[in-house]
Amino acid sequence: MELLLVLILGLLYAAGVYLILRRSMVKLLLGIMLLGNGANILIFVLGKITKGSPPVIDEAYKVFQEIYADPIPQALILTAIVISFGLTSFAIVLLKRVYALVDSDDLDDLNTPEEEDI
Numbered sequence: 001m002e003l004l005l006v007l008i009l010g011l012l013y014a015a016g017v018y019l020i021l022r023r024s025m026v027k028l029l030l031g032i033m034l035l036g037n038g039a040n041i042l043i044f045v046l047g048k049i050t051k052g053s054p055p056v057i058d059e060a061y062k063v064f065q066e067i068y069a070d071p072i073p074q075a076l077i078l079t080a081i082v083i084s085f086g087l088t089s090f091a092i093v094l095l096k097r098v099y100a101l102v103d104s105d106d107l108d109d110l111n112t113p114e115e116e117d118i
Helices: 002-020 025-046 071-102
Strands: none
Touching (some): 002 025, 025 071
């Protein structure tokens, strides 16, 4: 199971970096989203997968008798999901505004001031 997740993680990172290096702003946004999902899976894999065990331990236990799920990676993943959603929504608004001004999603079409114009 962990090997499958590591392969998916590598695929998400590779596809994310590839899309970020393209000229289209939409592909840039999709690459950022893929990298965010890859980071979530990385935190999940590093948190050691424990199948069928809850992250909450009963108060009566003085010593851990069974293996339990670590709640810290789960909380980090939830936080990363919220942050990536905020970043994605902000990037969509910026992308829409740039497309309305430039009428193209090609990054090379964005105007930058020449040295004489400054």
